[in-house]
């Protein structure tokens with residue numbers, strides 16, 4: 001793996017190479033071919049982008065073998081979360097999601113003036129789908145299922161998701177947030193396309209930010225029944241997906257095999273980290289994303305953990321008081337992290 005190094009400027013940490021393991025980014029730099037296409041596209045930035053992002057829509061439609069009408073692009077999956085909540089909820093409505101989960105959900109709910117209903121994850125960081133189904137009322141308009149869940153890393157199975165969907169009334173939109181789908185390696189994994197197809201109330205979110213390593217370009221998309229996708233396209237910020245991002249998205253799909261081979265390598269690294277962490281005596285949940293989760297249960301423990309990591313030149317992400325999330329990064333960063341854990345009390 002390349003020695004891409006992020007984090008604090010070396011000047012602040014003399015002699016210590018620091019690594020950023022705090023944002024679930026892909027540690028690989030973009031492929032040269034993608035950079036070249038993006039640089040070429042940058043020569044056209046005096047012009048507005050293709051407002052309809054036609055090439056990227058076509059490329060996604062071909063990649064997933066779904067009609068282009070079932071795709072909605074936007075400025076990162078996070079923009080789609082805001083579009084969904086503002087399209088489908090208002091001040092009298094409720095939005096149900098697990099907690100902890102992705103922190104953009106409560107922000108989008110707040111922005112829409114709706115009410116967030118947070119259903120605690122289980123002790124092992126899993127969605128409590130029974131409790132989430134029980135939390136649905138007449139006022140519920142949207143439910144988020146984040147799988148793998150950010151920050152706890154666990155995934156629901158297709159069987160669990162199907163059983164949950166069977167309990168959800170049709171007036172409720174279920175958003176299956178699969179930002180980390182490409183990293184999942186488990187039996188009975190969720191098949192996003194099969195899940196939304198044939199249903200009227202399910203939307204799947206995906207992104208180029210994680211597996212495809214384009215976080216800085218801000219491109220995400222929804223796969224959904226045509227009427228939902230049309231609503232999302234209608235609500236998107238005009239020209240929200242810029243010239244360079246569109247070109248990089250198409251170029252990445254053309255190089256999908258190479259990029260997904262890197263994802264395979266990251267899952268091997270993830271297994272090494274999980275094994276190392278457990279060997280050091282830490283009990284962590286199943287990790288299906290590009291990160292691992294430490295349930296620490298107090299503000300002090302989170303702060304101590306993050307400070308020890310920082311001292312070792314590793315930026316991690318505390319979610320006090322629940323725990324700390326650590327991304328799978330460069331091989332060297334992961335090794336340093338495993339060593340650090342073995343030395344922590």
Ligand code: PMP
Pocket residue numbers: 024075076077078079102146149150177179180206207208209215218219220
């Ligand atoms: N969903 C989840 C679960 C995430 O963790 C993230 C990014 N951290 C997103 C959506 C948003 O991804 P982006 O806006 O970069 O496409």
